[in-house]
Amino acid sequence: MLEDKNQERTSLSELGEFGLIDHLTKHFKIHHTSTVKGVGDDAAILNFSNEQVVVTTDLLIEGVHFDLSYVPLKHLGYKAVMVNLSDVYAMNAEATQITVSIAVSNRFPLEAIEELYAGIQTACNNYKVDLVGGDTTSSNVGLVISVTALGKAIPEEITKRSTAKAGDLLVVSGDVGAAYMGLQILEREKAVFKVNPSSQPDLEQYSYLIERQLKPEARKDVKSILQSLEVLPTSMIDVSDGLSSEILHICKNSGVGCNLYEDKIPLDPQVISSCEEFELDSTTIALSGGEDYELLFTIKQEDFPKIKANPNFSIIGHMTEEKEGAHLITRANTKIPLIARGWNALSSED
């Protein structure tokens, strides 16, 4: 029983997050016909009857996913719910219930946990989801939050990552890159505050960026907008790890390639100006920034007229045959391979 646990062998960071999940789960057997889709999409699909249930879960660790020195607990609670609802909406499903488990140390007074739950409650009210369970336990270290979300949809409406076809158009909701730039602003202010605690930063010009980082909204509205336009996406995923990483997920899972057009990527003016200030390339930020919680989806070419003038969506590229690969077509009209440099949870280790 007292076996050696310190045998140094394969490093986790070699595999990366998705590689590790693949590696660990590939030998698991599916026992139930009710399991329509298990590991490998934004959410699992469970068929209990004519409506299907989707379930998704996320684990947030202090010091890895959030820094309490600039993230108010209320916003953290809100965001923890958004992160999960975003996965449900990426299945084109209606989010219905969540469970929330937290581990906290005694350094948190009750009022701090109440703040956290106030954010969770606001999210539940705004998005009409029911908190139906959870677990509260102690932590000898930092704060840990685990959220599981359930949703429902009729089977014909559910959108997976694996059903895009060559020729489909690639569409993203809203704009991308702002949450990452918000994080840069907050990190800079934290550094300034350490040096000069009495400084009064004027963050007005970065308000959109900071809001996108601290209080993201999941795109519940996309399903109904698309329904009113009579468009059913051929595939869908949420943008949590960065645009390029998500595009490559669709490509890999659907067996297609992609041409993404740099000049079509939707950027907020604050992203452009802050990228100039930080001397960062805005396209790189849009492709790799992450935490946007927008929806990325593909549609049939024939649906182009229904989408093209809609202010909620940007058509940013099209899917190709798999052998053509996935590329970014730059403003200078050069074609460079798309690579995933999105935020990788396992490489963010110190």
Add this chain to the structure above:
Amino acid sequence: MLEDKNQERTSLSELGEFGLIDHLTKHFKIHHTSTVKGVGDDAAILNFSNEQVVVTTDLLIEGVHFDLSYVPLKHLGYKAVMVNLSDVYAMNAEATQITVSIAVSNRFPLEAIEELYAGIQTACNNYKVDLVGGDTTSSNVGLVISVTALGKAIPEEITKRSTAKAGDLLVVSGDVGAAYMGLQILEREKAVFKVNPSSQPDLEQYSYLIERQLKPEARKDVKSILQSLEVLPTSMIDVSDGLSSEILHICKNSGVGCNLYEDKIPLDPQVISSCEEFELDSTTIALSGGEDYELLFTIKQEDFPKIKANPNFSIIGHMTEEKEGAHLITRANTKIPLIARGWNALSSED
């Protein structure tokens, strides 16, 4: 944004785990008719159609819930699943799917995580449940495991905590107290090992206790045994925090009292002998030890003949009117109030 997070006010430990959950969730609104039962039972009940879905979740933190110096990772993975399935079985439901999220630091090589998942996989195979999702992330501290389990049952079969009636008989499966004594043995061996690393402990005489601690089995079989006996429990809960704590949950939620008979509490001979060795009172251990993962349930008096000779079950008491309170009737025939001294996650804080 840079608000003061260190305002010392109400301490979490004053509320205790259940008080905290009650406190935090009492103002949440239920939006969906599909939410039949939310927070407040072993699992939430969701009605999506003629079959109901149950969902339950648990969060396990290194140094709080487990000690890797004597818990093999494979057993830990197995147990993390059992803890959740036990909650599903306590609803008299069939466990069907789980999600598993883990946070790990780089001090774990891949092979360690594989060991953990090997245990999860064995549990999934033995209990016929499907792993359908999860999240893998980094931790800057210890290992964190979050499991969510889903199950299904026809509505008429689901057993809640809140439906026991005065006059019902109180029944427990298997025996209790062994897992706690297993922990005492392991803690003692760890201390011995620190002093003398070459010691070769003979743990043969404690084998049942150690197995109950390291590799508990959830009582999947109880539902089918009861079905074959044509007994439907009037209420049910799993024994995770200790017998007295669980009895008091049924009493509080059902609005009843209870008489528990000390001489009826099922104890394994190894529990009795090890309690003598450790100079512990075996009844106290049975009442407060926890982690037994047996099922505690109530049945109608008329079902007594169907249960009485069954080796899987012990009738340990009966429910009374609420005003009579909850009591232990000792071997000496004195009546003392039952109090919950079960393992409380929030008071185990250092």
